Amino acid sequence: MFFGSDNTGPAHPAALEALLRANTGHAASYGEDALTAQVQDRIRTLFEAPDAAVYLVPTGTAANALALACLSNPWETVFCTAMAHINVDECGAPEFFTGGAKLTLIDAPDGKMTPEALTTAIAGEENRGVHGVQRGPVSLTQATEAGTIYTVDEVTALSAVARAHNLPVHMDGARFANALVRLGCSPAELSWKAGVDVLCFGGTKNGLLGVEAVILFDPARAWEFELRRKRAAHLFSKHRYLAAQMDAYLEGDLWHDLATKANAACDYLLNGLIASGQAEICFPIEANMIFARWPRALHQRLFDAGAAYSLWSGSLTGDDPAEPLMARLVCDWSATSADADRFLANLQR
CATH class of the missing domain: 3.90.1150.10 (Aspartate Aminotransferase, domain 1)
Structure with a gap:
């Protein structure tokens, strides 16, 4: 009768078996191994994004915070719902890793931001000159902390508001797979085709020991992410063990x-x-x-x-x-x- 969190469930045997297979011989460190390259290519194929930059990190907090750091300046604000995971459950990590960017909270009783509420929130910032924060990225949680899901049309509409103000869109996809299954659409349709710039594709809540993929659909952001990941102590030396989990996750659409x-x-x-x-x-x-x-x-x-x-x-x-x-x-x-x-x-x- 354990319904506390999908974080607390067991890892799928396929992930454990993949770790054992990876634990043979020697492999290049810090993500230079062949298995990591294979996983990156498989994610690009899954998301129909051949030019995307793909990186693996061990936690959802690292994925979100590092992604937002690449999208924000310290003097900007991130637009998110009041119950977003980056606001209520990450101990200020987004603010820390962005160097102090603010979070502008948008009321969303069912967990989902609306275009109207986002437009109002954006209008409330960047209007006090040097004395106020500037507008920064829009962050969506999919599925939301209320267990609700943004449809493709809803993501597209919110992305359109962000685009109208020249703002990038981040998606916290810790439960992206659950949303995708419910909607019956493709990963591309629910991400970059709907206007998402950076997606954190979750694995830990869905049967892996601990790995998330950060997908930057604009590869121009890749080098900054690599530097921030290293500086934040999230570049694994024995990176193949992250890749092994994600490889098992992708195999046969597990x-x-x-x-x-x-x-x-x-x-x-x-x-x-x-x-x-x-x-x-x-x-x-x-x-x-x-x-x-x-x-x-x-x-x-x-x-x-x-x-x-x-x-x-x-x-x-x-x-x-x-x-x-x-x-x-x-x-x-x-x-x-x-x-x-x-x-x-x-x-x-």
Whole structure:
């Protein structure tokens, strides 16, 4: 009954086997090995972007922060939603790696920025001369921290607003695979063809031990990224072990299969929650994440039974057993219907 985060699930056996295969003999260090070159070419092919610069880093925070550093000057601001991961979960890393760029937060109740809200936010900056921050990149989270998904048309519309102001677009794609599976479109359609300049293509939340790909669709930014990655201590010496994971991820579209399983597990759990009559669903369920409310007493029962998930709002120790508290439940590729059935049985007991 573990629905705490897709970060906490096991690595897929294919990734472990790939590491064992890579752990033979000697290979050039710092990303100069043949396996890294192979992975870069495979990602270019997957995204229909033969000129893209592709780099591997071990964490999502590094991917986002280094990407934004290449898109921002220290005196600029990054436009993102108030609940964006780069705002609430990265301990100021984007501000640190950009040298102090500000984050301009845009209200988005369902996690998704709108063109109208983005236009208003952009208009609010770069109008105080030397005394105010200048306009910088737009950052989108796909899927969002609310578990919602930007459609291709929505990404295109937001990118058009950014382009109208000559601003680049960054996409935090830690759950890009989950979004892509749900939409049924191609990686290119949901990224550069929709106006995204830099995509962080996630692997850690989707069955890998720890690797993310930063895809710069404009290769002119490549050298700066390399320098920033090295300076930030994120250039692995034994780089082939990052590449091995990503190679397994790409082989046979494993990334797509794992995201499909995670989304399906989420749908199964969602249907059970709805059928139980105990849960109020808070946001549209579009990826592999559920936000729902049910009474404090039921939360206490579930935790006592060994369920693991995030209590998103309220306190478990409050006085009113009937007070609804919001939970976040996330399904990873390894989640099973048996896990969900046990959870639902305790919810309804």
